[in-house]
Amino acid sequence: MNEKRKFDVLVIGGGPAGLTASIYTSRADLTTAVFDKGDNTLDKAEVIENYFGFVDPISGSEILGRGRKQTKKFGTEIFDLEALSISIDDGYTVETVDGEFKGDGLVLATGVQQKKPDVENLGSFEGKGVSYCVVCDGPLFRDKKCAVLGSKDYGVKEALKLNEYTDYVSLLTDGKEVDADQRLIDRLDENGIEVITDPVTTVFGDQLLEGAIVGDEEMELDGLFIAIGTSGTLDFALKLGIDIEDGFIQTKDDLSTGLPNMYAAGDCTGGERQVSLAVGEGTEAALNLIEDLKGESNQDWG
Known part of the structure; x- marks a missing residue:
């Protein structure tokens, strides 16, 4: 030493x-x-x-x-x-x-x-469709199919912020109930952002992210933003x-x-x-x- x-x-x-x-x-x-x-x-x-x-x-x-x-x-x-x-x-x-x-x-x-959820293949698509910052990368996904993974205030805020760039936004809570300020939850409804509570088990794609397995279904995605704190x-x-x-x-x-x-x-x-x-x-x-x-x-x- x-x-x-x-x-x-x-x-x-x-x-x-x-x-x-x-x-x-x-x-x-x-x-x-x-x-x-x-x-x-x-x-x-x-x-x-x-x-x-x-x-x-x-x-x-x-x-x-x-x-x-x-x-x-x-x-x-x-x-x-x-x-x-x-x-x-x-x-x-x-x-x-x-x-x-x-x-x-x-x-x-x-x-x-960043806290990372237990989602298979997540690390393989970081910077290739998986992001941790809407302010940073939201503009790259204008009018594309996107989702935010998170269930608290931070996740809801990121979903609302992402909605400024694309109308195709879902909030994935990964098996949890939304635990956020009611005013933020109301804004999700007002902006037509769907909340999906099924678990997110894996993400997939070729060179870039193409989607995620949510519950028992394949969900087509161009971008997935992680917002769990x-x-x-x-x-x-x-x-x-x-x-x-x-x-x-x-x-x-x-x-x-x-x-x-x-x-x-x-x-x-x-x-x-x-x-x-x-x-x-x-x-x-x-x-x-x-x-x-x-x-x-x-x-x-x-």
Whole structure:
């Protein structure tokens, strides 16, 4: 196991928020380490067409690859390691399977892990008809046959949002009753969105999604949006006493967490899961952290 290594800034997460933060801190001559365990959901996005400056669609993996290359250019060290724990003692210590890393400041950009239903072949069609974000991919399914898999408020909201792009929307509850605000349920009726409560057992297709087995029937589908919530990977945040609500880190307006020199940015803070928003939060978190570490506002460790 390696001996403890020292950096000015430690960034947990190698998605758009974490990589953007590391670009700013490295350019500010703060030694920066990024820990990226390699399960970024953006990697599975085959087409992104709403990111500023890209006339032609670009894949999520290409955006991440460019970001990694860019931040390395400024001296960031990227470690393909999972942060197993974080401790505080006149700074932050991140433990990994390859040793411990010490830092004066920390940016949490862990993203979120989507909860996945037990549906056969689901992973084979991620990015090929199966999506986890209507805002991201809804426009790609205009006037196509689609369904949202979910039974709570989040699922109903996604179905209503998807209905803005296509009239062919069903809500699949996978054997559950709809458990949502009555006002949302009423809007399903108003918009003619069918609710199907039969279990969803498998999805199928050739290169792209073609349908799902719902109950005993084959249901023809061009798109299936998973909306059953998220499972957080924020156990260490809870252990540090950071406020968590509905699986998301709660921050102040400046994205600080309430702990000295620690900020959070991107999907792990909630809100719409958009690359542009993650990049913006990564920028803001980094600029505030730079001011903490280099300016007059250096925080007291107590």
